[in-house]
Amino acid sequence: MVETPRRKRTFRRPSVIPGFGISFGYTLTCLGLIVLLPLAGLVAKASGLGLSGIWGVATDPRVASALRISFGVSALAALVASVFGFLVAWVLTRYRFPGRKLVDAAVDLPFALPTAVAGIALASLYAPDGLVGAPLARLGIQAAYTPVGIFIAMVFIGLPFAVRTVQPLIAEIDKEIEEASATLGATRIVTLTKVVLPPLIPAVLTGFALAFARGVGEYGSIIFIAGNLPYVSEIAPLLIVIKLSEFDYGGAAAIATIMLGISFLTLLAINLIQTWSRRRFGYV
Amino acid sequence: MSEIFSPAYVPSAKPDSVASEGAATRAVLIGIAVAFLALFLVLPLIAVFTQALSHGLAAFLDAFREPDVWSAIRLTLTVAAIAVPFNVVFGLAASWAIAKFEFPGKSLLITLIDLPFSVSPVVSGLIYVLLFGSQGLFGGFLLDHGIEVLFALPGIVLATVFVTFPFVARELIPLMQEQGTAEEEAALTLGASGLHAFRTVTLPNIRWGLLYSVLLCNARAMGEFGAVSVVSGHIRGLTNTIPLHVEILYNEYNFVAAFAVASLLAALALITLVLKSVLEWRFSGELAGGRAH
Amino acid sequence: MTYAAGRSRIVRAVALSLLAGAGLWTGPHPAAAETALLNVSYDPTRELYREINAVFAEEWKAKTGEAITVRASHGGSGAQARTVIDGVDADVVTLGIPSDIDAIARLTHKIPEDWRTKLPNEGVAYTSTVVFLVRKGNPKGVKDWADLAKPDVKVITPNPKTSAGGRWNFLAAWGYAYGQDKDAAKADAFVGQIYRNVPVLDTGARGSTVTFAQRGLGDVLPTWENEAYLVLQEFGADKFDIVSPPSSIYAEPPVALVAVNAERKGTTKAAQAYLDFLYTDRAQAIFAKHHYRPIKRDAAAPADLAQLPEIKLFKIEDLQGSWDEIQKRNFDAGGLFDRLSRAGR
DSSP: OOOOOOTTOOSSOOOSOOOHHHHHHHHHHHIIIIIIHHHHHHHHHHHTTHHHHHHHHHHSHHHHHHHHHHHHHHHHHHHHHHHHHHHHHHHHHHOOOTTHHHHHHHTTHHHHSOHHHHHHHHHHHHSTTSTTHHHHHHTTOOOTTSHHHHHHHHHHHHHHHHHHHHHHHHHHOOHHHHHHHHHTTOOHHHIIIIIISGGGHHHHHHHHHHHHHHHHHOOHHHHHHHOOOTTTTOOHHHHHHHHHHTTOHHHHHHHHHHHHHHHHHHHHHHHHHHHHHHHHHSOO | OHHHHOOTTOTTOOTTSTTSOOHHHHHHHHHHHHHHHIIIIIHHHHHHHHHHTTTHHHHHHHGGGOHHHHHHHHHHHHHHHHHHHHHHHHHHHHHHHHHHOOOTTHHHHHHHHHHHHHSOHHHHHHHHHHHHSTTSTTHHHHHHTTOOOTTSHHHHHHHHHHHHHHHHHHHHHHHHHHHOSHHHHHHHHTTOOHHHHIIIIIHHHHHHHHHHHHHHHHHHHHHOOHHHHHHHOOBTTTTOOHHHHHHHHHHTTOHHHHHHHHHHHHHHHHHHHHHHHHHHHHHGGGSGGGOOO | OOHHHHHHHHHHHHHHHHHHHHHHHTSSOOOSSSEEEEEEEOGGGHHHHHHHHHHHHHHHHHHHSOOEEEEEEOSOHHHHHHHHHTTOOOSEEEOSSHHHHHHHHHHHOSSOTTGGGSSGGGGOSEEBOEEEEEETTOTTOOOSHHHHTSTTOOBOOOOTTTOHHHHHHHHHHHHHHHHHHOOHHHHHHHHHHHHHTOSOOOSSHHHHHIIIIISOOOSEEEEEHHHHHHHHHHHOTTTEEEEOOSEEEOBOOOEEEOHHHHHHHTOHHHHHHHHHHTTSHHHHHHHHHTTOEESOGGGSOHHHHHTSOOOEEEOHHHHHOSHHHHHHHHTSTTSHHHHHHHHTO
16 A cells, blocks of 8 residues: 655655555546546537537527526526525624524535425425415416526525635624724725625625536426426426437537536636635635 | 524624624514525425325325335435445545645646536436447447446446535545645654554544535435436336435326425435534534634 | 544444444345346336236236236336437337337347337237316317417427327327318428417426426326326316317337347246237236227226227328338428427527
């Protein structure tokens, strides 16, 4: 197990700690076999269609509308999750009230609750005869089996990301700065918008990006509540499943590759936000 | 209960200082936040249990008389029993390599480990169909040798490992980075072997973080739906995991049974949350990022 | 720091959870080492094959002394065919529409291309048709296919790309319209009008039934006759009515042996016996009991037959040609359904 460090190797900085070779090798092997190879297979399959073929799939009206729904609704849901997530994080960190810790623990529920369970639960609540769906229906809003249902499911799964990324930063805010700002005559609103909020923006953006990425890919909780109607409430992941059922492997791979590309871009955006924030505020 | 409501761990809680909102604003904000969480998060959880018990306890228990439910439970436990330890070993290796050594391309490596987080579960299943399906890259080879991957245990395990891949590594990497290498170096200087140093120095330092990540990894492994749905084949009593069985029951108009089986997973989620909170409250200093919230 | 204490606590926790796991393992367990068959079927046959499989196992045990388990998997017929193509180890397939078995034969050769010749009646052990399920009292007055195209009628039907029931519905509507004017272009347009009335397109017949019956969407659910009766049983006859149109399609859900899989698993004999069993009087009576139309009417209980009304049935092959042509014309990429759904939006 213990590997004698070979001094000549320049790849890593020398260290007395052993086990680099085996742990690094094992990591790369697992990563390669479980993640990279299968993803490469996907891209290879899609590239069999050629760039124009993938473009053809992406611009097919049904695919385009599914992508539009997935990305559009997810962005909207991530926005709402970010706003309420910020509020929840603020309330949980700044205020004392009975049951606060229980509320705090409940925020992570969507992490722990399997998506299919969330899906049937949300569908039963928001159906036209459900507990929440019935009053909404009287207001003329049909939630389940419309894009509203997709939105609700996406807010559900995105919320913990929005809360958990800003929460630690709110906890770290130096109260003395706020007090100083107040002492200098700033109103509470001015203090909040000019002093407290700006350093939190990168975290809020990161939370938004995470909730967005998760919402775009989400499948289990949505299919039960969405209605799955092409051009109206059909999401891109479902279209992949449908393409598979139609024996259209190339089409499925093409949609998957497009979604993968967007995932990459989202990750990249998060990294850029964090680099920028580190430069601007000195922390992530 | 006093433990739960104790504000002791937030040192700067001075609610009435100038650096806070007025009491009325606070009450309104707390009200909105709690109402929002209750509507979006807690209500669905309650719905699962009320629907499961809507026809009485007897009907609820009847759902568990089906042998198919038990084979789904067994399969789910088997999958988790393989996928979680695999990810623990991977997570330990990856965090050791990344946290204890300096080498170029480290952040790229971390990004790649993170990748499965942002891949749609359906895509996670699809990639294995494209590899191992009979029309896939290795499909012909596997078929000729009579090896079943897709629509059998290996495929389900692979898809589960993929979606839970970053869970352990991502918790342990920052934790080990925070702890540095001084303690291990000291142990090695005193003559301990590398493995011994790992067991007696590193492992105890990260034990709560490890347990924390195992908890979340396990919850996801047992609850995964999208990826497993694509690779499972939905064979009753054979390749149905608990979440898939919930869907099947739901499609058979067996709503009480569907929610009864779902309540099993909801209970698992609750247990996970409780254990997780306990870890956060008691050992926050020994978790990555000092999760004190 | 008390490393040792911490470690032993972890060890104890792991041991405890392992014990709990082992306890669950010893729950109800199917007896090992017996022959197991896998029947990959389509959506609405869940209740049917649960009974067929139990009766077959019982007869097989009486005849050979061997225990046998028949497992079933259900879903949209196209989706199910896809799983067999991708490697699900089915011994037999009992799908909703012949073109799905053709697809398996063409893409994998696990089923011989001439599978229709291997069993009596071209592999069709029972038939069915498409009827309408409407809300109690039939508030929209749906009587015939033409009513489905009216602008104020919402129709719930599954996706013809993935569901056999969806394809039969599609073809039945087309066949009705063609029967009116003998004009294919007019029939195409008529089908397009119906699909403009569809608010939800589920992937399987079961999904559509749930949408219509449980979620309360739509005015009419054209569906398998057997599925319509099942809804009355499951959801109560006081909520829905069945309307049988004057004419509908002669739907033939076929069965076939997946020869290559069965041979590899050494289950050919049992799988063949299972398929032969479907043609016996006992199985035919079970089909009728579940509201399918048995091919041997005299084997069925008269009470069951009395429930199946006289409907003028047409065969789509007589109107559109071979199944290859039917599939290509209507459902393949760029086919009629694709053109309609593009034009409809």
